[in-house]
Amino acid sequence: MDREPGLSVRLKLTLSYAGLLMVAGVLLLAVVWLFLLRYVPETIYIPPLDTLSGPSPPVVPDRSDLLRAFLPKAAAMLGFLLMFSLLGGWVLAGRMLAPLTRITSATRLTAAGSLSHRIDLEGRNDEFRELADAFDTMLAQLEAHVAxxxxxxxxxxxxxxxxxxxxxxxxxxxxxxxxxxxxxxxxxxxxxxxxxxxxxxxxxxxxxxxRRSFAREPVDLSLIAEEAAETLLPLAEKRGLTIETAGDITPTSGSHALLLQMTTNLVHNAIVHNLPDQGAVWVTTSAHPKGAVLTVENTGEQLTPQLVSTLAEPFQRGTTRIHSDHAGVGLGLAIVKSITQAHDGTLSLAPRQGGGLRVTVRLPDARYAMGKSK
CATH class of the missing domain: 1.10.287 (Helix Hairpins)
Structure with a gap:
């Protein structure tokens, strides 16, 4: 947005330093006046002495003499203090704002489309370095998101x-x-x-x-799991698989439609990527003090941790890219990941011992989730 030109922060800091020093100098002179010069009498009486029998009377300065001697030197000192404070404040402000200049340059590079650079501000931790580290973290996350x-x-x-x-x-x-x-x-x-x-x-x-464009409502994750398993039961029977569901009431909060889609995708993925015959799928839910947990396990081929770590990426399939009748489009677990993150939850995948996959979805407590939506 267009703004009117104004004073730079460096100049403002310089003027602030100079003003502070000038105020301190004036106060110091005022202290000298109040506690020293004001006790000097206007005139000093010297008794007459006999010039023939003794020395001449001494010359004693009065208040006017001290003021005439003090004021020019005080004015000169204030002038020197002003110049020194302006010069020193300008140098000091420049050193203080040097990290901000680097941060500004990095921000302009980011605005121009460059996300690979980092500020990497050295030195001990302070407010500028906290800002630079936060900016570097944001750049790393933004670069990963764009990629x-x-x-x-x-x-x-x-x-x-x-x-x-x-x-x-x-x-x-x-x-x-x-x-x-x-x-x-x-x-x-x-x-x-x-x-x-x-x-x-x-x-x-x-x-x-x-986009998280959905309304949150209280839901029971165990009922959603049963609904998803019942919907996909004909497909499991067609493939000779069994589906077992277990779990008590598991309250959480979110979009019923999205959570049902998430659970359906997990169960469908467990059915499709299973043994050719005599396979099994286990769907369990449990409630914990910190939230709700949904676990979907299945039998199947032995999977490596390296392969499992990529399954939630879009268009990644565990075995082959050949499309079968229910192979899906390669977005099942990617959609599960997005829905989980949209509900402030976490998704973890791990290979089962003996073959297959274990997928665990952890969603926050219903009260916490409802609070996030307000």
Missing amino acids: EQRRFAANASHELRTPLAITQTLLDVARNDPNLDTRELVDRLHLVNSRAIDLTEALLLLSRAD
């Missing part, structure tokens, strides 16, 4: 381009082959289109969770 958004945009563009390219290929083949079975073409186009719609809806849901 993540760029990766997400690139992956999303690739994922959205794939069904469009498949559709274009199918239409080209159909145009060049008039004897092609249109029923098969329609079925394949319907499948590709459905996948594109699922991906678009997942992206919109992820954006909604990131």
